[in-house]
Amino acid sequence: MAENKIRLRIVTPVRELYNDEADMVIMRSTSGDIGIMHGHQPLTTTLGYGVLKIMKDGEDDVKAVVFGGYVDVQPECITILSDAAEWPDEIDVKRAEEAKERAERRLNGNREGIDILRAELALRRALIRIDEGKR
Amino acid sequence: MASMRDIKRRIKSVKSTQQITKAMYLVASSKLTRAKSRLADTRPFFNETRKVIANIVKGAKGISHPYIEQRDVNNIGLIVLTGDRGLCGGYNQNVMKAGLNAIKDRPEAKVITVGSKGREFFGRQKKNIINSYTGISEKPTYEDALKIGREVLELYAKGEVDEVYLAYTQFVSTLVSEPKVIKILPVDVEEFKNESSVDSNSLMMFEPSEEEVLEYVIPKYVNTVIFGALVESAVCELGARMTAMDSASENAQEMIEKLDLMYNRARQGAITQEITEIVGGSGIYN
Incomplete structure (x- = not known):
């Protein structure tokens, strides 16, 4: 492995999204954004919903959208295990907008008998998708 | 001996059955190819999850969490993964019997x-x-696995069950599959100890805290196990159906050949009889 590079793997239940080297990876953990480079102390943390940035060889940042999951950091290797992760250009903005409306309707309407937490999570997912998908 | 018309009718019906089994064979085999590639796609996630848990178990000293603690067993839960449809040999029977036995x-x-x-x-x-x-x-999705996982974790957390087992079918090869029953809760951390590649002396950090990470990771692991078993069972079901339909088509072919022979014999018998009658009627032997 090249000097000062860290291997990054992003794995979801249905596919392996990314498996390559990177200079630095910035991700949104549940306790704030963290950036990880080669030689990091072993760390395990949970991830929030958000954008993950991969910096490599001074090129433009590669972005991925990650919805929850957790990450295992070892000095040479980062493994991200997420329920769902996708590239911004794969996002179906129209579908995300429909999901947003659905979630908003649910939250604004009669709150009895619905899973509020689930609806809120769905709304957050939709908002991130719309934000990133439009870019 | 059955009449020629009867035999002909039998042949026709066996042939149409054979056409159906052949079609089902083809459908099952093309679905199997797709299911197999899905299984291959889910394997990395499963393996990585195990590795991460192994790292946590090794890195964290003296962890304790309800999900990994053995407790006195008053009642158990069982998840059985079967198919919706039959015509797949012993697939359903085998896994149900394994579950019942547990x-x-x-x-x-x-x-x-x-x-x-x-x-x-x-x-x-x-x-x-x-x-x-x-x-x-x-065609199981990860969301399906989440639903099942949420349900058993809730049962377990409420204390309604103290152990949860999962009966599924393990995929060995297209022809060989094995019904299996595994314990998914409480999670047995001991079996992970040897899987970690991490130096046990290195200091491991947990954000926000060890307990919170475990609280998050272990349910995820249970879901992953359920999802993996669902996908694997689906592959086995299709494999079993393919094999069953293949041998059904073969049996139909054998049956047709036998009936053909019977038909020809009956036809020959009828001709012989007719000749005998004509010869007898002409009276040359009298």
């Missing part, structure tokens, strides 16, 4: 079935079915 000492065991075959079977056995899922066996 709860034979506990008539009160709470059963969750996946697939209508399992629901019917455990219903007939008068078992305590608390929920059943149908329509997902052939």
Whole structure:
């Protein structure tokens, strides 16, 4: 492995999204954004919903959208295990907008008998998708 | 001997059955190819999850969490993964029997079935079915696994069950599959100890805290196990159906050949008889 590079793997239940080297990876953990480079102390943390940035060889940042999951950091290797992760250009903005409306309707309407937490999570997912998908 | 017309009718009906089994064979084999590639796609996630848990178990000293602690067993839960449809050889029977065997000492065991075959079977056995899922066996999604996982974790957390088992079919090869029963809760951390590649002296950090990470990761692991088993079972079901339909087509072919022979014999007999009658009627021998 090249000097000062860290291997990054992003794995979801249905596919392996990314498996390559990177200079630095910035991700949104549940306790704030963290950036990880080669030689990091072993760390395990949970991830929030958000954008993950991969910096490599001074090129433009590669972005991925990650919805929850957790990450295992070892000095040479980062493994991200997420329920769902996708590239911004794969996002179906129209579908995300429909999901947003659905979630908003649910939250604004009669709150009895619905899973509020689930609806809120769905709304957050939709908002991130719309934000990133439009870019 | 059956009349020629009867035999002809039999041949026709066997032939049309053979056409159906042949078509089902083709459908199953093309679905199997797709299911196999899905299985290959889910493997990395499963393996990585195990590795991460192994790292946590090794890195964290003296962890304790309800999900990994053994407790006195008053009742158990069982998840059985079967298919929605038959015509797949012994696939459903085998896994249901394995499941039934696992709860034979506990008539009160709470059963969750996946697939209508399992629901019917455990219903007939008068078992305590608390929920059943149908329509997902052939093409399980991760969301399906999440639903099942949430349900068993809730049962476990409430103390309604103290152990949860999962009966599924393990894929060995297209021709060979094995029914299996594994314990998914409480999670046995000991078996992970040897899987970690991490130096046990290195200091491991947990954000926000060890407990919170475990609280998050272990349910995820249970879901992953359920998802992996669902996908694997789907592959086995299709494999079993393919094999069953292949041998059914072969049997039909054999039957047709036998009937053809019978038909020809009957035809020859009829001709011989006719000649005998004509010769007899002409009276040359008199």
